[in-house]
Amino acid sequence: MESVEVNFDGLIGPSHNFAGLAFGNLASTRFAHRPSSPKQGALQGLEKMKLLHQLGVPQGILPPLRRPDFNTLKQLGFSGTHKDIIEQAAATDMALLASCYSASSMWTANAATVTPSVDSQDNRVHFTAANLISQFHRSIEPPATTKMLKAVFGDPRYFCHHPSLPAHPDWADEGAANHTRLCHNNRDKGISIFVYGKAKQSKVMPTTFPARQSLEACQAIARSHGLAPNHTLFLQQAPEAIDQGVFHNDVICVGHQQVLFYHQDAFYDEAELVEFIAQHTQTQPYHLIRVETGQVSLKNAVSSYLFNSQIVINQAGEYVLIAPHNCAINEQVNHYINQLIKDASNPINQVHFVNLDQSMNNGGGPACLRLRVRLTPEEIQATNPNCMFNEDKYLELKACIEQYYPDELTEAKLKDPRLLSQLDLAYTQIGKILGVAELYDH
Numbered sequence: 244m245e246s247v248e249v250n251f252d253g254l255i256g257p258s259h260n261f262a263g264l265a266f267g268n269l270a271s272t273r274f275a276h277r278p279s280s281p282k283q284g285a286l287q288g289l290e291k292m293k294l295l296h297q298l299g300v301p302q303g304i305l306p307p308l309r310r311p312d313f314n315t316l317k318q319l320g321f322s323g324t325h326k327d328i329i330e331q332a333a334a335t336d337m338a339l340l341a342s343c344y345s346a347s348s349m350w351t352a353n354a355a356t357v358t359p360s361v362d363s364q365d366n367r368v369h370f371t372a373a374n375l376i377s378q379f380h381r382s383i384e385p386p387a388t389t390k391m392l393k394a395v396f397g398d399p400r401y402f403c404h405h406p407s408l409p410a411h412p413d414w415a416d417e418g419a420a421n422h423t424r425l426c427h428n429n430r431d432k433g434i435s436i437f438v439y440g441k442a443k444q445s446k447v448m449p450t451t452f453p454a455r456q457s458l459e460a461c462q463a464i465a466r467s468h469g470l471a472p473n474h475t476l477f478l479q480q481a482p483e484a485i486d487q488g489v490f491h492n493d494v495i496c497v498g499h500q501q502v503l504f505y506h507q508d509a510f511y512d513e514a515e516l517v518e519f520i521a522q523h524t525q526t527q528p529y530h531l532i533r534v535e536t537g538q539v540s541l542k543n544a545v546s547s548y549l550f551n552s553q554i555v556i557n558q559a560g561e562y563v564l565i566a567p568h569n570c571a572i573n574e575q576v577n578h579y580i581n582q583l584i585k586d587a588s589n590p591i592n593q594v595h596f597v598n599l600d601q602s603m604n605n606g607g608g609p610a611c612l613r614l615r616v617r618l619t620p621e622e623i624q625a626t627n628p629n630c631m632f633n634e635d636k637y638l639e640l641k642a643c644i645e646q647y648y649p650d651e652l653t654e655a656k657l658k659d660p661r662l663l664s665q666l667d668l669a670y671t672q673i674g675k676i677l678g679v680a681e682l683y684d685h
């Protein structure tokens with residue numbers, strides 16, 4: 244059966260802030276403790292969804308996790324009313340309070356790994372919420388993420404939700420940010436490329452920053468999702484790239500359908516990739532667009548987030564690059580993109596630049612904000628209809644963001660318990676608009 248790829252973007256949550264929590268993510272460190280604007284951030288994300296919808300690309304929305312995470316704060320010994328808990332936590336450990344307030348669930352590329360029904364053995368769509376154990380503020384996401392995914396993809400006849408992998412470094416998992424699926428068409432089985440930063444038997448490892456994805460986690464997910472071994476590649480990320488700020492593979496590589504776009508310094512052994520692609524090249528080719536250091540330096544790739552662009556196919560069947568605005572203002576990268584879209588030897592022939600500064604300043608570009616879920620028409624019918632993007636949804640969400648989201652958040656505002664009632668109003672409204680009121684009940 245024919246299927247389409249739906250981009251489910253995380254709605255940026257009302258507690259979005261810059262707390263410098265993500266070691267190895269250069270933007271998070273650089274923008275730490277600056278004032279943030281949840282309102283601007285959420286509106287920027289919403290405009291990206293609208294752009295894709297206008298291009299004819301199916302678009303969905305995933306609700307933000309409710310923050311602060313009082314379960315975690317209580318688990319760590321804070322007690323009393325919500326106001327008491329905020330005051331005690333603020334006085335004890337501000338980084339902990341900021342972690343529990345983080346709106347990091349917006350980066351839905353890290354929410355889960357997803358296998359479309361055509362690639363699985365039981366003809367269902369499979370999800371494994373990522374355990375995100377490498378960073379504390381993200382390690383508290385998985386239980387609520389699983390609930391959220393079930394609220395959107397609830398029907399067990401079509402959707403299978405696996406528990407997150409064990410919370411141990413051997414199984415470190417950051418979800419779809421390290422998984423790329425390519426395919427020749429909308430009907431047949433695709434191929435999966437899992438990229439990991441460390442393995443029990445690794446010969447080489449990053450020395451400065453953490454490797455957030457393990458080989459063993461990728462293998463466990465491929466097994467439980469029923470992926471065909473001869474359609475699956477496990478590829479090691481170059482440790483030098485991680486040490487230069489490539490904390491997920493999607494900071495250096497992005498693929499869609501028949502195109503894989505990557506930097507020459509992305510992988511430890513690029514030859515394995517080339518060989519795998521050659522094995523799966525049938526009558527139609529896959530296009531490997533390999534960017535050389537002379538064209539775009541690794542430093543510029545990381546600072547512009549070129550490879551965190553989305554590649555999508557518009558209504559006319561053309562490949563389009565959705566690139567962060569940082570690419571337009573980086574001379575080398577902008578020049579490269581102009582060449583890329585002029586060059587007829589690859590299928591990408593259009594670019595749109597999007598302003599996502601609020602997310603970007605925490606290291607989250609266009610591709611980080613979306614979880615790709617390939618769905619057949621029946622599976623779309625079985626998906627929570629309130630989480631599908633359309634003009635009305637856009638207007639409802641825009642009004643909600645404008646009315647209820649804070650204009651600015653600083654550390655001082657996070658410490659002030661009066662913020663809680665403003666956030667509650669926002670979550671209640673989001674719950675109604677996205678048909679997931681139960682996520683915000685208590």
Ligand code: SUG
Pocket residue numbers: 260261262263264265268271272345347350352353378381420490491493494605606607608610611612
């Ligand atoms: O996990 N940043 C996120 C960004 C995730 C981007 N996702 C992908 N590349 N797919 C992270 O590093 C920063 C939060 C802070 O510093 O306040 C943060 O969590």
